[in-house]
Amino acid sequence: RTIDDLISTIDFFFAGLVINGDFESPPSSGFPTGESAILEGPAEIPSWKSDGTVELVSSGQKQGGMILIVPQGTHAVRLGNDAEIGQELTVEKGSVYSVTFSAARTCAQLESLNVSVPPASQTIDLQTLYNVQGWDPYAWAFEAQDDKVSLVFRNPGMEDDPTCGPIIDDIAIKKLFAPDRSKENAVVNGDMEEGPWMFRNISLGVLLPTNLDEQTSSLPGWIVESNRAVRYIDSYHYSVPEGKRAIELLSGKEGIISQMVETKPNEPYKLSFALGQAGDRCKEPLAVMAFAGDQAQNVHYTPNANSTFQTADLNFTAKAERTRIAFYSIYYNTRTDDMSSLCGPVIDDVRVWFSGAGRFGLGGPVWLALGLWAFILVLV
Secondary structure, three states: HHHHHHHEOOOOOEEEEEEOOOOOOOOOOOOOHHHHHHOOOOOEEEEEEEEOEEEEEOOOOHHHHHOOOOOOOOOOEEEEEOOEEEEEEEEOOEEEEEEEEEEEEEOOOOOOEEEEEEEEEEEEOOOOOOOOOOOOEEEEEEEEEOOEEEEEOOOOOOOOOOOOOOOEEEEEEOOOOOOOEEEEEEOOHHHHOOOOOOOOOOOEEEEOOEEEEHHHOOOOOOEEEEOEEEEHHHHHHOOOOOOOEEEEEOOOHOOEEEEEEOOOOOEEEEEEEEEEEOOOEEEEOOEEEEOOOOEEEEEEOOOOOOOOOOEEEEEEEEEOOOEEEEEEEEEOOOOOOOOOEOOOOOEEEEEEOHHHHHHHHEEEOOHHHHHHHHHHHHOO
């Protein structure tokens, strides 16, 4: 196998699985079984380079009395202590990309996974299980510093049990495009339509973990400024107020999304948004706390009988040239069918606009027009 086989020639407009991102391409000697599944040192995983104790696991494979979780398909990779796998990608220098991947922990110990495209790096805590299936899709974004980059997944832990370690699967990439800020709305990507790659055959959404850098966010324009993740959802598997994408807020105050929007000091503005339920049997009540500058308002989900969402708004006066808007779920919600999968209210179609008289009240141009009509009527 030549070095070219280890290089992904992904066009920078491409979105989807990286080469052998699902680990379903067999090694030249076939998929290992039993004890031979554990590969010490450089292992032959097609299109990937590995270092340390790496294991190709199969669906149904047991460890002691526990069946190992394979998120999708038949095979996945487990990383032992300080082990890693990586793949070289061809990208567009200066562009922002989002990497989607599925991850699961194998033991009750505190496990985490480090994902990096040097110099960017983030360690994601896998201790929280967001659903009863035992695994979740995650997204992480980076800005390409060169035309060729190395995507690396590493187990940073040193577990007492060396057979423990995170399992990863379904690795995909997508180039992100930051939507333009319109004259009618100061919020970037307020409709949540631009975001990470989502697999049509996966119904769990994509978790967006903590990220404080708005320049490299898997949800352009927004940051996740909390310890827990929020869930990016699609209309194929969830109820979405507008369009095809939205955000489901999880874990109460531990799951916060926010954005700094451009404003003019001392001017009046209005924040509006759609509040809904995801159609995932989330236990009520559902409610959000919405923030705009120094104003805050809690909104409970009480839609009309034939609707799955409602609209809400909040008036505020800007104090500076940038104003923070933010949302979190007031309650810590779980699903009614299993009582453990995390869920919550859905936020979509977020807007901030100038609410001065000339835009929304009877002032300025409106009064001028009424006066002109009155003058014409008098002449008639």
